Amino acid sequence: MGRATDRRRVLRIDLDATADGRTSVRRPDTLAVEEPLEIRVGAAGPGRRRPLAVTMRTPGDDLDLAVGFLLTEGLIRSTDDVRTAQLCAGAETPNTYNVVDVVLAPGAPEPTIDPARNFYTTSSCGVCGKASIDAVRTRSLFPVADDPLTVPAEVLVELPERLRAGQRGFDRTGGLHAAGLFTADGELVLLREDVGRHNAVDKVIGWAVRERRLPLAGHLLMVSGRASFELTQKAWMAGVPLLAAVSAPSSLAVDLAEEAGMTLVGFLRGRTMNVYAGPQRLVTR
Incomplete structure (x- = not known):
């Protein structure tokens, strides 16, 4: 398994001089690792993926990341569409743990791999590799608007601190995003970290797929950054009725949340928040 962190020597500069008068010192620093992961998919049989x-x-x-990605992109419907998912070696290379091979179950539709659905995603953008506007949009199988979830605002304001308390990788690097799945009473079910916000969400959703917990009705998703269109779409694809973020949403995220019947909360900091969609799920008294 690849490492999530690495060490590098850096020159630390502090213009407020230290006790001995030095303003710079060389020391080791811990970094978040960023590496490519190739996802291969297809039917069973040699050369099919x-x-x-x-x-x-x-x-x-x-594995959770790969399965979550396939689900949130609408390429699988449930864990029943996946026969196996395993780490494997790259072409003519030892196992570098940077390739996931997904074998689809019999009867599962194989994705059409064409330029419009051939992805290269950076750590900052999960949709930027798509070649058409139509390829960006997927539709959920789950009627999120019908979810009767309600959450006391007093519970919601505690979630950023609970999410932050579980971020071990961020403690070491200061460079990882987090996504946390919570119950309506604020219990943390699962937390995942990644240099990419969308990857952290896919890791949570992929776990839910593999554990046969979809749809994630009655749960809420908390993310450490902003609420983008793609994160809102991923939450909808997993049947999450409430998405909360410590930072701002985008206009398209708000539009999508309203269309889906989701609750979207932004700027969840301290004891304040902005509710951009679905305020009926928040209990303030």
Whole structure:
């Protein structure tokens, strides 16, 4: 398994001089690892799997990442569409743990691999590798608007601290995003970290797929950064009725949340928040 962190020597500069008068010192620093993960998918049999996507990610929970990616992109419907998912070697190379091979179950539709659905995703953008506007949009199988979830605002304001408390990788590097799955009473079910926000969400959703927990009705998803269109779409694809973020949403994220019937909360900091869609799920008294 690849490492999630690495060490480098850096020159640390502090213009407020230290006790001995030095303003710079060389010391080791811990960095978040960023490496490419290739996802191959297809039917059973030699030569049937073909490269579908390459995503820049932090190693760890890679099978969940691959399965979550396939689900949130609408390429599988449930864990029943996956026969096996395993780490494998790259072409003519030893096992570098940077390739996931997904064998689809009999009867599962094989994805059409064409330029519109051939992905290269960076750690900052999960949709930037798509070649058409139509390829960006997927539709959920789950009627999120019908989810009766309600969450006390007093519970919601505690979640950023609970998410932060579970970020071991961030403690070491300061460079990882987090996504946390919570119950309606604020219990943390699962937390995943990654250099890419969308990857952290896919790791959570992939775990839910493999554990046969979809749809994630009655749960909420908390993310450490902003609420983008792609994160809102991924939450919808997994049947999550409430998405909360410590930072701002985008206009398209708000539009999508309203269309889906999701609750979207942004700027969840301290004891304040902005509710951009679905305020009926928040209990303030």
